[in-house]
Structures are given as C-alpha cells and as structure tokens.
Amino acid sequence: MIVRENFELQLKELQGKIVELAELASGAITKSFTALENRDFEEALGVIEDDTKADLLEEEINDFAILLIAKQQPVAIDLRRIIAAIKIASDMERMADFGVNIAKSAIRIGDQPFILPITSLKEMYDITLKMIELSIDAFEREDITLAREIIEMDDEVDRFYGDMIRSLLRLSDEKNLQQVTQLSFIARYLERTADHTTNIAENIYFLVRGRYISRRD
DSSP states (O other): HHHHHHHHHHHHHHHHHHHHHHHHHHHHHHHHHHHHHTTTTHHHHHHHTHHHHHHHHHHHHHHHHHHHHHHOOHHHHHHHHHHHHHHHHHHHHHHHHHHHHHHHHHHHHHHHHOOOOOHHHHHHHHHHHHHHHHHHHHHHTHHHHHHHHHHHHHHHHHHHHHHHHHHHHHOOOOTHHHHHHHHHHHHHHHHHHHHHHHHHHHHHHHHHHHHOOTTTO
C-alpha cells in the first residue's frame, strides 16, 4: 500500500511538472504576441532569454518519467500516463519555441506600421491560447470531452490562418516583402502551436481510453 501511495505521489509530481511546462509555453506565446502588438522589444527579448527554462524542464520531465518506468514498471493506465506525459512535454516545449520565434519576428518587424489589420492573426492567437488553457485543464482532469473540444477548435485556427495568408499574398510586393514574410511566419507559428495542442488533446484521449481518437468518436 505504501509503495502504491509513493507511486501516486510521483505521478502527481510528474503531472505538476507538465503543468509548469504548459504555463511556460503559454506565457511565451502570450508575451511574444503582446510584444508584437505593443512594439515592446524588451518583452520580446525576455521571451527569447527565457527559452532555456522550457528546454531544461522538458529534459527533467523525460528523465523523471524514464526513472518511473524503470523503478515502478507500471502497466495499463499508469504506463499510459507516463508515456502521455513524455509526448505532451515534447509538444509543450515546441510551443514554447514558437513563442520565441514570434518574439524574433516581432523584433524584425520593429516599429513599422502594420501593412494590414492583423484581425485574423489576433483571432488565431485568442483561439490558440484558449486551446492551451483547455489542454492544461483536460490533462489535469483526464477529461476527454475537453480533449474533443480542443481538436474541433483547430479547424477555426486553420480557417483564420488561410484568411491571413490570402490577405498577405495580395500585398506581397518588394516594398512590403519583409513584413509580409514575418507576419506569414507568425501566422504559421500560431497554426503549428494549435496543431501541437491538438496532439496533446489526442494523447489525453489515448491516456483515458487506451486508443487514439477516431472520426467515429
């Protein structure tokens, strides 16, 4: 009984590290997009400087998870919890990287006026941030209803991504080339962040059901 209780505590600790990494990723996306909107280069530089925190925490999670497998030899749902944690940590770390990339693009755009309203970009950001928040909640609660909701939200991000790219292509000339390129990159980073959040939702579904979600679900 004591062994099981200790294992449960270790699984909780692993879960806590995942939530911490998710908050780092969410913070990187939030700060970088705010830096873009406000032309706040100090904020953008702060995101870039903080990137190693997410890298180190992902390594810590992987080491902790491997040690749990080696020492506890878990089966069934406990093993799925650990495997899902490793996969989710990888997605979260990539999302933090996208936050850094957005910050770099914000610096490259500088204080130039936007060549078009960034409405679609803002919509992508809002939905993506909501997806990250829901993924943390779904992971902590092992909630497949929330996981399905996250997966469905990815289609909205894809739609706004298409709108943004089409608008930018219409303005793609030599004068606007640098900003068109950087705004296209930012749109892509947000779209990829949503994709990684969808991966997390799919892994939460796998954790609970022992299989990946299908169209029938």
